[in-house]
Amino acid sequence: MPTMQIFFTISLLFVATLTPIQAVYDQVINNGTGTPGGTRFDNEIGITWSAHTLKHASRFKWRIFQQQHLSDREVSGLRDGFVADQLNGKMKESYSDDYFVQILGKSVDDLWMNYKAKYNTT
Secondary structure, X not given: OHHHHHHHHHHHHHHHOOOOOOOOOOOOOOOOOOOHHHHHHHHHOXXXXXXXXXXXXXXXXXXXXXXXXXXXXXXXXXXXXHHHHHHHHHOOOOOOOHHHHHHHOOOHHHHHHHHHHHOOOO
């Protein structure tokens, strides 16, 4: 279970670099309350620590991509609601590079090449 959460977080961070970002509001919820995994989460990790880690991971990502200001993060031309409405729904159970083709009509490689071309990166 934690491996899927880590994968989802990394995927979301990657996708966030491709979509327009105005503001990010993070919320940590234990949807497994009352289950063995939910109890373990409460006892060993907790919501406070998870929110703290998510906040600092986000800051780290923006430093790595040298995108300290909101104006550095806006990439237009992709579909509205791509992450929140569409990609998250598909990734609840699994991940596939084909999700990008299904939603945007472009492969991950094409999106990455477009991003690099737009921002003149190698």
